[in-house]
Amino acid sequence: MSDAETENVGQQFGRLPATDADREVEDRASREAVLDFFDRRFGIEPAVFEDFTFWEKGKGKIWIFADDAPSPIRVEGLGMTVLRTRQEHWKPTQSAIQRFGGHATKNVIEIDGEAAAAFARGEDQDLDWDGDWGYLIAAHEVGGEREPIGVGLYVYGELRSTVPKGNQESLSPLSTD
Amino acid sequence: MNPLERYAPLVDDTEAFFAACERPLPSVVRVNTIKTDPERVRRALDDEGIEYEPVDWHDGLLRLSDGSPGTNWPYFHGWLHGQEEVSAVPALALDPQPGEKVWDSCAAPGSKTTQLSAMMDDRGTVVGNDNNLGRLSSLRHNAERLGVTNLVVTKQDGRNFSLKDFGFDEFDRAIVDAPCSCEGTIRKNPTTLEEWTLEHVHSVAAVQKGILSRAVQATKPGGTVVYSTCTFAPEENEAVVDHVLDTEDCEVVAFDCPLDSVSGVTEWEGDSYDSSVTDTHRIYPHLNDTGGFFCAKLEVGG
Ligand SMILES: C[S@@+](CC[C@H](N)C(=O)[O-])C[C@H]1O[C@@H](n2cnc3c(N)ncnc32)[C@H](O)[C@@H]1O
Numbered sequence: 001m002s003d004a005e006t007e008n009v010g011q012q013f014g015r016l017p018a019t020d021a022d023r024e025v026e027d028r029a030s031r032e033a034v035l036d037f038f039d040r041r042f043g044i045e046p047a048v049f050e051d052f053t054f055w056e057k058g059k060g061k062i063w064i065f066a067d068d069a070p071s072p073i074r075v076e077g078l079g080m081t082v083l084r085t086r087q088e089h090w091k092p093t094q095s096a097i098q099r100f101g102g103h104a105t106k107n108v109i110e111i112d113g114e115a116a117a118a119f120a121r122g123e124d125q126d127l128d129w130d131g132d133w134g135y136l137i138a139a140h141e142v143g144g145e146r147e148p149i150g151v152g153l154y155v156y157g158e159l160r161s162t163v164p165k166g167n168q169e170s171l172s173p174l175s176t177d
Numbered sequence: 178m179n180p181l182e183r184y185a186p187l188v189d190d191t192e193a194f195f196a197a198c199e200r201p202l203p204s205v206v207r208v209n210t211i212k213t214d215p216e217r218v219r220r221a222l223d224d225e226g227i228e229y230e231p232v233d234w235h236d237g238l239l240r241l242s243d244g245s246p247g248t249n250w251p252y253f254h255g256w257l258h259g260q261e262e263v264s265a266v267p268a269l270a271l272d273p274q275p276g277e278k279v280w281d282s283c284a285a286p287g288s289k290t291t292q293l294s295a296m297m298d299d300r301g302t303v304v305g306n307d308n309n310l311g312r313l314s315s316l317r318h319n320a321e322r323l324g325v326t327n328l329v330v331t332k333q334d335g336r337n338f339s340l341k342d343f344g345f346d347e348f349d350r351a352i353v354d355a356p357c358s359c360e361g362t363i364r365k366n367p368t369t370l371e372e373w374t375l376e377h378v379h380s381v382a383a384v385q386k387g388i389l390s391r392a393v394q395a396t397k398p399g400g401t402v403v404y405s406t407c408t409f410a411p412e413e414n415e416a417v418v419d420h421v422l423d424t425e426d427c428e429v430v431a432f433d434c435p436l437d438s439v440s441g442v443t444e445w446e447g448d449s450y451d452s453s454v455t456d457t458h459r460i461y462p463h464l465n466d467t468g469g470f471f472c473a474k475l476e477v478g479g
Binding site for chain 2: 051052064065066067068069070073074075076077078079080081093094095098099120142143144145147149166167169170171172174175
């Protein structure tokens with residue numbers, strides 16, 4: 001591409017560099033760092049993302065795309081949002097966790113019945129959790145298997161639901177017997 | 178006068194036709210196979226005590242007995258998408274394959290777009306285009322909720338769509354689910370026909386011709402283009418197909434319509450159309466208890 005990118009431009013997508021050493025756009029996360037994040041935080045193996053490309057549109061908004069495209073590219077959307085890297089603690093999106101969170105082997109908090117329903121309504125709740133603080137995958141049992149509900153932030157004995165407003169729903173608690 | 182009266186001469190059983198148009202439409206959902214499968218969805222709905230009936234011609238469609246498709250756990254997980262039965266037909270006619278490049282010229286809010294992605298196992302590229310920003314945001318929201326990763330969203334006028342930003346210059350397949358006078362959605366929106374005028378039918382037909390022509394041009398030789406509307410007016414259906422048969426290099430090809438349908442018409446109000454339009458399908462509401470629909474399949478020549 002002739003117009004190589006050196007900074008983030010709001011309306012275009014740029015492919016993530018393979019590693020930090022390949023970086024041309026300042027502060028842009030690398031593909032390696034993204035895969036490493038999902039692996040370390042949730043135990044999602046890098047192989048899960050092998051056939052996808054990663055892109056940034058605007059500072060710190062990372063998207064995942066099933067195909068490849070020329071970089072940079074000016075379009076309204078390229079695949080699905082997957083991660084926010086702007087803050088110190090990276091935050092996976094609701095869509096990413098619902099789509100890929102089933103591969104997680106750690107930092108998954110299982111909740112059921114009324115707790116799962118409250119989470120889907122977007123409510124915070126007091127819960128015991130022995131593991132790390134920070135972003136967790138909230139999951140419950142539905143249709144006979146465990147399924148991620150969304151992303152929760154666990155701090156000070158409280159699980160804060162981060163289910164986006166447009167996805168929140170008032171649902172009946174599933175019985176657990 | 179009820180504008181639908183104009184179609185009485187085209188319909189076998191006019192009484193059943195008008196009666197069906199008066200009835201509300203059943204609530205139907207499509208199972209999103211990017212995230213789950215029909216069996217698990219049925220199990221989850223059973224567990225939650227939600228009543229549904231399978232649709233006999235497609236195991237990924239369910240009729241819900243109770244109004245709103247959005248208030249249940251399977252929907253919350255992005256396993257379901259509210260989509261009318263007839264609306265599932267064009268993607269089946271297009272038959273996109275994993276890894277292909279597919280153009281959805283009028284994509285928002287994305288029922289068919291996300292169905293295409295699912296049929297492609299979410300591999301390859303679906304370019305979902307629309308010229309309406311508000312509707313594009315519904316498309317984005319639906320695609321995120323359903324976990325679609327192979328969708329590129331663009332905002333262009335479909336009539337002169339440009340591929341210059343992409344790494345390829347033609348599509349394997351294209352679908353034109355055109356803006357139309359929406360006569361066939363009367364069961365969902367009883368007020369649809371209040372603003373009906375023949376002038377509007379003619380002006381929207383001009384847009385349809387423009388977008389369908391562009392779709393044929395942007396598709397590779399041997400590729401498939403599907404044209405669909407949710408309206409009965411031949412001006413917006415067979416006449417549009419007849420127009421591109423004249424102006425572009427393509428032909429109508431037959432396809433099996435999974436719902437009961439009748440052939441496209443070759444004559445209407447003094448105009449006549451290419452005889453191959455009899456291989457297009459008209460779906461009237463009373464035939465399968467659905468909305469009204471038109472669907473044509475074209476093969477690009479060259
Ligand atoms: C029947 S709706 C599409 C429904 C969609 N395919 C689905 O299944 O959810 C027609 C769409 O065409 C869009 N449209 C109208 N004129 C257009 C144009 N010139 N180019 C592109 N899209 C257009 C409208 O904004 C509308 O969203």
